Amino acid sequence: MKRVALGMVVMVLMLAGCSSTSAQNAPGHGTEAGMVQANATVETGAAGRLAPLPSSPNAISSLSGDASRQVPALPMKGDRQQTMALILKTFATMGHNSVEKQEDVYVHVVFVSRLFHFKDDVELYIEEETGMVHYRSASRSGYWDFGVNRKRYEEFRRLYMSGV
Numbered sequence: 001m002k003r004v005a006l007g008m009v010v011m012v013l014m015l016a017g018c019s020s021t022s023a024q025n026a027p028g029h030g031t032e033a034g035m036v037q038a039n040a041t042v043e044t045g046a047a048g049r050l051a052p053l054p055s056s057p058n059a060i061s062s063l064s065g066d067a068s069r070q071v072p073a074l075p076m077k078g079d080r081q082q083t084m085a086l087i088l089k090t091f092a093t094m095g096h097n098s099v100e101k102q103e104d105v106y107v108h109v110v111f112v113s114r115l116f117h118f119k120d121d122v123e124l125y126i127e128e129e130t131g132m133v134h135y136r137s138a139s140r141s142g143y144w145d146f147g148v149n150r151k152r153y154e155e156f157r158r159l160y161m162s163g164v
Helices: 002-015 080-094 148-162
Strands: 059-061 097-102 106-112 119-127 132-139
Touching: 059 148, 080 097, 080 106, 080 119, 080 148, 119 148, 132 148
Parallel strands: none
Antiparallel strands: 059 132, 097 106, 106 119, 119 132
């Protein structure tokens, strides 16, 4: 019993580590974002830009210059309105999230983990000129995300590409 309790304490401490956010020198990313605390309000993209990736490995983006944190952009499905409708339908199907900000070509969604209620930010930007949807997902807390953001992207991609 003591081993189980000790294991739980160690796991919580590992998951509750510090998180920092700094610039990613890649197209579509800002220049400096500073520290982000768990469950804090975070700066998100604006004017056709996604927020920068943190220096910690707990984030992914289709605009990342780091191959280990890059995911493929997704194709638009129809025009801008149809694509945004499908994006929102996909998030609704995934559950455990809320739309924080929505514009014509941009959406910011916050996912909340079931067990510890960690918040992760997901942003999508529809780039009409190229017919692509850019994706960014980042954990607000911790250093490692144990692949959660990539798994979320894969689930989003599967649902989105299937037309939900």
